[in-house]
Structures are given as C-alpha cells and as structure tokens.
Amino acid sequence: MVTHLEFHNRYMLLQAFEFLGLHMYGETWDGYEAWTKSTTGPKSLKKRSKKLREQILQLDLEIIPLRKKVTLEVNKAEQDRLNNIIAEIQSQINQLHEEYVKLPKDFDMIDSDKERFERRETVYNTIWDAAVMNKFMLFCGQHMIIDLPRWSKEPGFSLNIVLSMVRAPSQIASRRGPVSVEKEQFKSWCFDVPRLVDTLEIVKPPSLEQQAEYHILRIIRENPNLRRDDVIDQVCKILSGLSERACYRAWRKCVPIEKTQPGRRRE
Known part of the structure; x- marks a missing residue:
C-alpha cells in the first residue's frame, strides 16, 4: 500500500498555480504572483476582512428568527415564503463567506504590485471555480478529496497557495494537510483554459494516453464501483484512436494500487 505522497504524478497547489499562470499569461507571468499583495496595503485587507465578518454576522442574526418562525408557522404558504427569504439570505452568506476565505493572507505577501496582484487573483479564482465544479480533484494528503463547496462554508477552513496547505474544518478533519492535484488531470483541464496574453505555446495538447488518464479518473470519481475493464471499455469508446x-x-499510471478492483473474466 502506498503511504507517501506520489510526487511523480501530482502537482502541489503552488506548482499548479504557477503552471496555470504561465499558461494564461505566458512571458507576462514572472513567478512572484503568489507572494504579491494589493497596492492598497495590509490595512485595506484587514478592513475588508473585518467588513465581511460583520456582514456575515449581521445576516446570521437576521436568519435565526426567520428559522424559528418557520418551525412555528402552520400555514404552508407562509412557510414557503419564509423559506424563500431564508434561502436568499443564506445565498448572500455563502457568497460573502467565499470571498472571505479567498482573501490573501497578508503574512504570505512580500511585495505590492497592482498588475501582478490582479494576475494572482485571476489565476487563483480560476483554480477555485474549477475545483468547485469538479473539473479536477484537490487532495488533502494522499487520498482525502477536498470537498471545496462544502469545506469552504465551514468555520476554520483556509486554503494557502504559498504553503500548498489546507486547514480542514474541525468537524471534517481536525488537521492540516498538503494540497495536491493529479498532474495529467490538471493539465488536461488547463489546456482548455483560455489564454489571456498572446504567447508561445506553453502547454502542449495532451496525448491520447494523457487524455485517457483524465477520463479514467473522471469515470472512477463518478462511478466508484465500476470494475477496471468496464472503465477501460468506456475510455476506449470515448477515445477511438486509443488502443x-x-x-x-x-x-497503471494514474490509479492507486489499493483502488484497483479485478476486472471481469474474459471469455
């Protein structure tokens, strides 16, 4: 059984961040973006952080009495009306909380530059949005998949690019862990991300085998009980030119040994 991080087929979060930055910005990307803060300075960052916390707290206070009213209300129409209001407020809370947890950590920042910071935020948000939509899997440690939509809404969560580290919510896992992503899965997704600066080709189109690794991992994620040969059949149908x-x-390259199930018997 594998008990260590397989660095040969994983990018750490910071590496993935740099890889995507180079893809999107080409020679404009200078490699200092991860450590760059806004030119407005730490006071502005702290002010924004405080304001977001206050807004979240205010909405939490608004939603509590509404939930109590729903439990006491006997009229179905009134219950539905109150639940709709609660859903709208909860949506606002989720948006504010996402902005809060995505704020840069000032202690990681060593430089101030407006354009560099904007590149940083664009690339970070692109990775975040893709992870939320399950375009690729973020791992905490070796095998724990980070459920970003759920984890990010819980108290105590934080995701640090510079350290490639996640702090999981206490009710999910009371520990920190290194964050990584499967290389081929990330590169296959990255190839479809639009470039924002005209540049030389940074990311080559993935080979058929690399595309196969992406589809294998996707199919396993969507159908974890499928046997190996059934997965292989599906992938071969998707990639007609692949033997x-x-x-x-x-x-063999992308599936951990302990996750491999015997294939069906061949006649």
Missing part, C-alpha cells in the same frame, strides 16, 4: 493496451498503461 486497449495503451489504455491499460494509462490505468
């Missing part, structure tokens, strides 16, 4: 032997090679 079955190449597909099995891709499987």
